[in-house]
Amino acid sequence: MSSYKDKKVISIGTVNELTGLSVRQIRYYEERELIFPERTKRGTRKYSFADIETLMKIADKREEGVQTYEIKRDMANDNKDHMIEQMLRGQLNAHFRLNK
Amino acid sequence: MSSYKDKKVISIGTVNELTGLSVRQIRYYEERELIFPERTKRGTRKYSFADIETLMKIADKREEGVQTYEIKRDMANDNKDHMIEQMLRGQLNAHFRLNK
DNA sequence: CGTGTAAGGAATTCTGACACG
DNA sequence: CGTGTAAGGAATTCTGACACG
Numbered sequence: 001m002s003s004y005k006d007k008k009v010i011s012i013g014t015v016n017e018l019t020g021l022s023v024r025q026i027r028y029y030e031e032r033e034l035i036f037p038e039r040t041k042r043g044t045r046k047y048s049f050a051d052i053e054t055l056m057k058i059a060d061k062r063e064e065g066v067q068t069y070e071i072k073r074d075m076a077n078d079n080k081d082h083m084i085e086q087m088l089r090g091q092l093n094a095h096f097r098l099n100k
Numbered sequence: 101m102s103s104y105k106d107k108k109v110i111s112i113g114t115v116n117e118l119t120g121l122s123v124r125q126i127r128y129y130e131e132r133e134l135i136f137p138e139r140t141k142r143g144t145r146k147y148s149f150a151d152i153e154t155l156m157k158i159a160d161k162r163e164e165g166v167q168t169y170e171i172k173r174d175m176a177n178d179n180k181d182h183m184i185e186q187m188l189r190g191q192l193n194a195h196f197r198l199n200k
Numbered sequence: 201c202g203t204g205t206a207a208g209g210a211a212t213t214c215t216g217a218c219a220c221g
Numbered sequence: 222c223g224t225g226t227a228a229g230g231a232a233t234t235c236t237g238a239c240a241c242g
Contacts, residue, residue, distance in 0.1 A: 004104040004149045009114050013233065014146070018109070023234085024203055032202095042211060044234060046114070049104045067201070113212065123213085124224055132223095142232060144213060167222070 008038040008046040015047050019055045026055065032068040034058055034075065108138040108146040115147050119155045126155065132168040134158055134175065 016023050029035050030045070035054055037045040047055075054075075061071045116123050129135050130145070135154055137145040154175075161171045 007149070009110045009118070011111055011114075011234080014109050014111075017140075022203075024205090027235090028202065040117075042234090043236095044211085049107070062202090069201095111213080122224075124226090127214090128223065142213090143215095144232085162223085169222095 005049045008048045008051070010047045010049075010052070012037075012045050012047070015052060015055065018052050019059060021055060021059055029055065029058055029068065032072065034068060034072055105149045108148045108151070110147045110149075110152070112137075112145050112147070115152060115155065118152050119159060121155060121159055129155065129158055129168065132172060134168060134172055 010018075012023055012026055015021070015026055019026070021029075026035075027045075030037060035047070035051050035058075037047045037051060039045060058068075058071055061074075062068075066074075110118075112123055112126055115121070115126055119126070121129075126135075127145075130137060135147070135151050135158075137147045137151060140146060158168075158171055161174075162168075
C-alpha cells in the first residue's frame with residue numbers, strides 16, 4: 001500500500017524542478033497546511049512523489065484562481081469521501097464475503 | 101514500466117541514510133561503474149529507488165567479501181539473462197499468439 | 201492573500217589527494 | 222582494492238522580514 005510513492009526523500013530544489021513551482025510557493029503551501037513534508041534532523045524539508053502530485057493539483061487550482069483555504073477545504077472533503085467509500089466497501093465485503 | 105522507482109531524485113545524503121553506506125562508498129561504487137546516478141546542472145548526483153535497491157545488494161555482496169569488479173560482472177550477467185528471457189518470451193508469444 | 205527578494209548562517213556536495221593496506 | 226579524512230570552494234536550504242497589493 002505504501003511504497004516509493006509515499007517515501008519522503010526529495011529535497012525542495014528538486015520539487016521545484018519537478019513541479020515548476022517556486023521554492024517560496026512550495027514553502028507557503030506548507031504554511032497553509034496543504035502539504036506536509038518531513039524534516040531531516042537538520043531541518044531540511046523532504047517530499048514524496050505523492051506530495052509532488054498534490055502540488056501539481058494545487059498549481060492547477062491556483063491558476064484557476066482558487067484560494068489556498070478553498071483548496072485545503074476541498075482536499076479535506078475529497079479525503080472524507082474516500083474514507084467513507086472505503087468503510088462502506090469494508091462493511092459490504094464483511095457482510096457478503098465478497099473478497100478472498 | 102518506468103515510474104517512481106526509476107526517477108532519479110534522491111541526493112547522496114539521503115541515499116546514505118537509506119542504505120547505511122558512507123557517501124565515500126556510494127561515490128566509489130559509481131567510479132567502479134556499479135551504479136549510474138544522474139547529475140543536476142550543478143553536478144549534484146541524483147539517485148532513484150532502483151539505485152538504492154542496487155546499492156543494498158552491493159552492500160550485501162561486499163559484506164560477503166565479493167570484490168566490486170565481480171559484482172559488476174554478475175550484475176551484467178543477470179541483465180543478459182533477463183534480456184534473453186524477454187526476447188524468448190517475445191518470440192514465443194509472436195509464434196503462438198499467446199497474448200492479446 | 202500570495203509571492204518575490206535580500207540577509208546571514210549552517211549544512212551539503214563536489215573534486216583531487218594522501219593514507220593505509 | 223576499498224574506504225577514511227582534511228581542504229577549499231560553490232550551491233542549497235532555512236528562517237524572519239519587508240514589499241506589493
